Ligand SMILES: *[C@@H]1O[C@H](CO)[C@@H](O)[C@H](O)[C@H]1NC(C)=O
Ligand SMILES: *[C@@H]1O[C@H](CO)[C@@H](O)[C@H](O)[C@H]1NC(C)=O
């Protein structure tokens with residue numbers, strides 16, 4: 001039995017790889033919550049720079065393991081750790097984020113994990129982020145091409161860890177600033193594959209971007225309008241914001257990258273000041289996301305050891321300012337042209353939480369309009385599908401051929417935290433091309449009439 005053997009080997013892998021002395025085992029980290037594999041993927045063997053990974057095999061795969069899709073998750077920032085995604089959003093065990101302040105931190109199983117039927121790999125990217133190691137500051141990437149080179153090397157090393165990984169379909173997913181990383185590594189892989197021998201290629205099938213920053217020059221210009229029509233600011237404030245936005249656009253056009261990044265930050269600050277919202281990540285929230293619980297969880301030596309972190313003295317930061325600073329001049333650079341290429345040569349999923357004011361629906365619609373794709377007119381003409389999970393309305397899906405664009409209701413920027421089950425249904429539906437993500441023809445309206453009843 002394929003599956004039984006597999007589950008057994010996973011089971012033994014836990015105990016073989018993580019001799020976890022029961023005496024020091026903290027109660028809040030159950031052994032079942034351990035990754036299937038975790039550790040380091042070398043980036044520079046000379047200096048020791050390496051990307052930290054945590055991999056969770058599919059819990060109940062629906063095909064043989066060698067054919068089961070692999071999802072790779074990249075956090076945004078720039079400089080935020082994918083452990084935030086893992087323990088706060090879409091991983092199999094999450095921190096008890098609904099807890100009362102006085103309750104101890106613990107891990108609880110997430111029935112909506114993205115590894116229910118797919119393998120799920122979290123990478124701390126770029127080096128210097130989370131548990132990843134940047135031997136020297138100057139090795140930290142300062143542009144998307146260097147980020148992609150490192151990621152390609154890490155993904156290739158990961159695939160080599162197990163012969164069964166080789167032919168599995170790979171989907172790169174991520175959120176927020178990963179709106180840069182995801183198209184960039186996707187593009188890099190598709191351009192590089194034809195130049196490589198067959199056994200060195202990466203079997204990329206699709207890319208997914210959640211609440212992403214992809215085409216900043218277009219996206220930065222949408223905040224005033226969005227806030228005005230959401231009832232958050234008045235027309236005069238909108239004009240004030242538009243002046244600040246135009247400044248960010250002009251600096252971007254001039255290639256004054258650091259100043260342009262500052263100007264974008266000023267736009268977001270201005271909106272925060274005008275509205276006094278708890279967070280721009282979700283305008284309905286009364287307090288910010290408490291993702292710092294992840295920092296607290298990962299401050300324990302026992303937890304670091306369990307996760308395969310080499311250096312237990314390493315101080316975990318949810319987001320690294322050093323990495324953020326290294327990529328400062330990258331922030332306003334667009335990667336939209338990479339999506340033009342990906343939509344031609346792979347599958348693309350864009351999804352946004354309805355309440356996100358940073359990289360949400362309005363800001364995504366604005367750049368999607370600019371895609372250079374021969375099918376874009378057809379994409380705009382198709383019906384927006386009503387998307388239900390069970391019998392509940394979950395959102396809306398605009399899909400044509402390789403492009404799917406989803407609005408997720410009742411969610412902010414950290415969408416898998418807000419709408420866990422719907423985010424799981426979305427990623428599974430998109431990968432498997434089921435339901436609203438199925439064949440474009442199958443969802444055209446049926447002509448109403450007698451034939452629908454089949455009584456005659
Ligand atoms: C590794 O780092 C060394 C020292 O900075 C550098 O000379 C070398 O080119 C790097 N190697 C790779 C593969 O990036
Ligand atoms: C927002 O408010 C803070 C605190 O009053 C102030 O320091 C900052 O300059 C303001 N930012 C903008 C862009 O208005």
Ligand SMILES: *[C@@H]1O[C@H](CO)[C@@H](O)[C@H](O)[C@H]1NC(C)=O
Pocket residue numbers: 311312313314315
């Ligand atoms: C382990 O991490 C600590 C804290 O970041 C650092 O000072 C130390 O040099 C690291 N040790 C090794 C062997 O890398």
Ligand SMILES: *[C@@H]1O[C@H](CO)[C@@H](O)[C@H](O)[C@H]1NC(C)=O
Pocket residue numbers: 340341344374
């Ligand atoms: C996409 O494919 C079309 C048709 O083959 C081609 O004309 C176009 O140049 C391609 N676009 C990109 C960005 O590769």
